Amino acid sequence: MIRLGNVRREALLLLTAAVVACAPAAQMGATPGPSTPSGQPTAGGTAPQVPAAQALVPKRGGKLVIATGSDPGQLNPGLTTVSGVHLVADNMFNGLIQFDQKLDPQPNLAERWQVAPDGKSYTFFLRKGVKWHDGQPFTAADVKFTFEEVLLKYHSRTKAGLENVLAGIDTPDETTVLFRFKEPYAPLLRRLDVVEAPILPRHVYAGKDIQTNDANLKPIGTGPFKFAEYVKGDRIRMVRNPDYFKPGLPYLDEVIFRIIPQNTTALLALEQGEVDYASDVPGPEIARLQSSKAVSLVKAPAGPGGSFCIDQMFFNLSRPPLDKLEVRQAFAYGINRQQVLDQVRFGQGRIATGPIASTMGWAYNPNVTKYEFSVAKAKEALAKAGVSNLAVTFVQATAFQRIAEVVKQNMAEVGVKVELKTLDVTAANEQMFVRKDFDLGIGSYCGGPDPEVGVTRAYVSSNIGPIVFSNGAGYRNTRVDELFAQGASTVDQAQRTRLYGEIQDQLTKDLPYWWLTETELFRIHRAEIHDLRVWAGDLAERAWTEKS
Amino acid sequence: MAAYIARRLVQAAGVVLAVVTLVFALIHLAPGDPIYALAGESGNAAYYAEMRAHFGLDRPLPEQFLIYVSDVLRGDFGRSYVQKQPVMQVILARVPATALLLFTALTLASALGIFVGVEAGRRPGSLVDIGIRIGTLLAFCAPAFWMGQLLLLLFGARLGWFPIQGMVTARGGYHGFAYVLDVARHLVLPAVTLGLLQIALIARLTRAGVRESLAEDYVRTAGAKGLGAGAVIYRHALPNALLPVVTVVGGHVGSFITGAVLTEIVFAWPGLGRLLYDATLSRDYPLLMAMFELATVFVVVANLVTDLIYAALDPRVRYR
Numbered sequence: 001m002i003r004l005g006n007v008r009r010e011a012l013l014l015l016t017a018a019v020v021a022c023a024p025a026a027q028m029g030a031t032p033g034p035s036t037p038s039g040q041p042t043a044g045g046t047a048p049q050v051p052a053a054q055a056l057v058p059k060r061g062g063k064l065v066i067a068t069g070s071d072p073g074q075l076n077p078g079l080t081t082v083s084g085v086h087l088v089a090d091n092m093f094n095g096l097i098q099f100d101q102k103l104d105p106q107p108n109l110a111e112r113w114q115v116a117p118d119g120k121s122y123t124f125f126l127r128k129g130v131k132w133h134d135g136q137p138f139t140a141a142d143v144k145f146t147f148e149e150v151l152l153k154y155h156s157r158t159k160a161g162l163e164n165v166l167a168g169i170d171t172p173d174e175t176t177v178l179f180r181f182k183e184p185y186a187p188l189l190r191r192l193d194v195v196e197a198p199i200l201p202r203h204v205y206a207g208k209d210i211q212t213n214d215a216n217l218k219p220i221g222t223g224p225f226k227f228a229e230y231v232k233g234d235r236i237r238m239v240r241n242p243d244y245f246k247p248g249l250p251y252l253d254e255v256i257f258r259i260i261p262q263n264t265t266a267l268l269a270l271e272q273g274e275v276d277y278a279s280d281v282p283g284p285e286i287a288r289l290q291s292s293k294a295v296s297l298v299k300a301p302a303g304p305g306g307s308f309c310i311d312q313m314f315f316n317l318s319r320p321p322l323d324k325l326e327v328r329q330a331f332a333y334g335i336n337r338q339q340v341l342d343q344v345r346f347g348q349g350r351i352a353t354g355p356i357a358s359t360m361g362w363a364y365n366p367n368v369t370k371y372e373f374s375v376a377k378a379k380e381a382l383a384k385a386g387v388s389n390l391a392v393t394f395v396q397a398t399a400f401q402r403i404a405e406v407v408k409q410n411m412a413e414v415g416v417k418v419e420l421k422t423l424d425v426t427a428a429n430e431q432m433f434v435r436k437d438f439d440l441g442i443g444s445y446c447g448g449p450d451p452e453v454g455v456t457r458a459y460v461s462s463n464i465g466p467i468v469f470s471n472g473a474g475y476r477n478t479r480v481d482e483l484f485a486q487g488a489s490t491v492d493q494a495q496r497t498r499l500y501g502e503i504q505d506q507l508t509k510d511l512p513y514w515w516l517t518e519t520e521l522f523r524i525h526r527a528e529i530h531d532l533r534v535w536a537g538d539l540a541e542r543a544w545t546e547k548s
Numbered sequence: 549m550a551a552y553i554a555r556r557l558v559q560a561a562g563v564v565l566a567v568v569t570l571v572f573a574l575i576h577l578a579p580g581d582p583i584y585a586l587a588g589e590s591g592n593a594a595y596y597a598e599m600r601a602h603f604g605l606d607r608p609l610p611e612q613f614l615i616y617v618s619d620v621l622r623g624d625f626g627r628s629y630v631q632k633q634p635v636m637q638v639i640l641a642r643v644p645a646t647a648l649l650l651f652t653a654l655t656l657a658s659a660l661g662i663f664v665g666v667e668a669g670r671r672p673g674s675l676v677d678i679g680i681r682i683g684t685l686l687a688f689c690a691p692a693f694w695m696g697q698l699l700l701l702l703f704g705a706r707l708g709w710f711p712i713q714g715m716v717t718a719r720g721g722y723h724g725f726a727y728v729l730d731v732a733r734h735l736v737l738p739a740v741t742l743g744l745l746q747i748a749l750i751a752r753l754t755r756a757g758v759r760e761s762l763a764e765d766y767v768r769t770a771g772a773k774g775l776g777a778g779a780v781i782y783r784h785a786l787p788n789a790l791l792p793v794v795t796v797v798g799g800h801v802g803s804f805i806t807g808a809v810l811t812e813i814v815f816a817w818p819g820l821g822r823l824l825y826d827a828t829l830s831r832d833y834p835l836l837m838a839m840f841e842l843a844t845v846f847v848v849v850a851n852l853v854t855d856l857i858y859a860a861l862d863p864r865v866r867y868r
Contacts, residue, residue, distance in 0.1 A: 073631030233818030
């Protein structure tokens with residue numbers, strides 16, 4: 001026998017130590033990484049701050065390093081809505097239009113456009129002389145091919161939005177594209193930026209399997225930057241497109257996306273100057289960073305991950321007593337949203353008033369039914385409903401766990417027992433939207449550039465599951481259905497404002513959801529970087545650096 | 549010996565097959581459908597159905613399993629749902645970075661761990677010994693990601709001695725020897741983070757082994773015939789003291805890999821760690837399966853090699 005006496009004792013001691021050490025490790029290991037997988041909030045908020053330095057004259061040259069939380073895996077933005085892909089790839093492509101800071105459509109690949117008076121067809125006149133990165137000319141055939149063969153098959157948001165309303169796409173000549181609709185369709189222009197509809201080269205993709213094409217790793221676009229290299233798990237590097245169709249742009253020689261999974265590491269790297277921009281700032285650091293001269297914090301209402309996002313809880317309306325309005329009112333009164341905003345979002349955003357974010361100016365209605373935080377009113381509402389000893393299960397993804405804890409604590413004051421069920425994002429979405437096994441659920445609904453893009457889906461009765469981010473509450477109101485349908489097919493903006501205003505009024509009375517906060521996450525960059533388009537997909541098109 | 553090796557190989561193959569079956573069942577039966585992860589924020593019933601048929605997820609689970617196993621036996625591990633590339637291509641691109649990190653950390657841990665263990669073991673009860681024992685216990689208890697963050701804050705952010713993240717400088721521009729140096733500078737903090745736990749493990753086991761060996765007759769004999777203290781310890785006492793270290797460290801390979809996953813995430817090291825995490829969140833079945841298979845084979849082979857070395861060193865083991 002080998003004598004293992006002392007060694008055994010050591011092994012036992014270490015085992016004990018490991019058990020002690022691993023308990024917290026297992027818990028914390030469950031939620032590392034950024035809290036923004038696809039479908040999670042990555043944008044929100046107020047109108048973008050105009051950097052004071054915008055008056056400076058842009059300088060040419062230099063490299064920009066951008067931190068991204070996930071390896072995109074592939075670089076074809078037409079195949080997916082995953083924000084990690086769009087953050088990177090959108091800088092190599094273009095949409096027909098581009099959003100300005102107010103998110104109004106501006107010319108891009110399309111020089112100008114005409115909307116038919118009946119709202120049923122849109123004609124786009126394409127810019128002439130645009131070349132793909134491989135030198136081939138860009139034509140109307142590329143646009144038609146991209147929509148028919150890629151976006152309407154694989155880009156889940158554009159597919160869901162357009163496939164049932166679009167009648168066809170025609171190309172009368174090489175520089176004209178005509179979109180025909182079955183019914184008048186108002187929001188088209190807001191669906192045509194590089195995030196929603198990046199235009200891909202037909203000559204590269206036609207006749208081959210789109211999903212496995214080599215160009216998905218070495219993309220060829222029309223965008224301001226050309227692909228240079230992709231080191232899996234480490235970086236994607238792109239260089240200036242000298243033939244870009246906007247004269248003088250871009251300013252930067254190179255853009256490098258650095259894959260840094262943890263936002264805390266990315267922030268340290270930014271402060272040390274290893275990277276220049278990060279789109280995810282750890283909440284507890286914000287106060288300190290706001291006084292730093294080396295970095296600038298900016299807010300953006302939109303971005304490649306989604307725009308105008310609202311964290312909203314939803315009630316399973318098919319489960320009594322949540323079908324009673326008074327019970328839902330008890331939650332509305334009982335949850336301290338200021339606490340959520342301060343303690344969970346670290347002040348990033350504002351308390352929501354309804355289903356449309358206050359920053360979506362033209363569509364927002366401030367005069368709706370409001371519910372101020374009041375434990376007494378919450379108790380009163382419960383009493384009115386005749387409900388006592390209420391206990392509910394709250395299903396949520398890990399990204400919402402801390403909000404859920406606030407809700408649990410608040411509702412305990414009211415006398416409602418909230419049991420938390422925290423799952424990873426995929427499992428949580430399945431439980432809430434597909435299996436519908438929950439009392440309370442929560443999600444970040446991003447309204448998108450137009451209410452029709454991202455708001456409608458949560459409230460119309462035709463979209464009650466089993467679809468992720470559908471009408472999770474199971475809400476049915478024929479008047480609301482009708483208003484949304486009119487909103488989609490009305491082209492007159494003032495008329496639409498009125499329609500969406502009435503929708504907000506009705507929804508805040510019915511309370512199928514409880515809207516907590518409009519998220520307004522900060523982006524951060526080194527102070528020497530200017531003119532990043534933080535609200536759009538083509539982040540680096542006009543960016544420049546004081547250093548070169 | 550040949551019969552022993554053959555027996556162990558058959559056992560190893562059985563373990564791999566069992567793990568593959570178990571992991572396949574666990575992954576597919578766990579809540580969370582890859583199609584919903586893939587569709588992200590939006591999608592519709594038609595999209596779900598098309599994608600499910602596209603990936604073969606509409607078939608019964610046993611059939612999916614048989615298809616999967618027969619594909620793997622023919623060397624086809626499938627394509628990643630999210631990345632759209634063959635999974636082996638995706639994984640192999642990440643292996644060099646992880647291998648470099650593991651190899652460096654293990655070398656560091658072996659050299660430092662043995663040295664520290666010997667120094668503590670030869671003076672039991674001294675201040676050095678007590679200091680080392682406390683230090684190693686703390687190092688063993690600290691989770692890799694927490695230790696990593698502390699090292700980052702001190703040596704990366706505060707002192708600025710080492711870069712914060714990555715394997716090479718993002719802005720690039722290094723070639724030849726300068727490139728090697730650049731990688732080396734990036735390697736220091738993650739390798740130390742990952743190695744610390746192993747240093748602690750090896751040091752404590754070495755210390756115990758050395759203490760035990762020092763009490764043996766043959767060591768006293770070595771001293772009595774006039775050998776210096778260093779020679780007595782490193783030539784006579786240490787080899788026997790290391791036998792159990794080899795076994796325990798070999799059996800610890802699994803947790804070493806886990807530590808590597810966490811370390812890679814903290815330091816943005818471009819290896820397999822983050823890939824595993826992302827694949828789990830997105831339920832990228834083919835990628836997940838292949839990574840679990842790779843890890844299983846690695847652990848099984850490591851244990852097999854450990855046992856074979858042990859059998860070679862200690863003839864009694866073979867005949868059991």
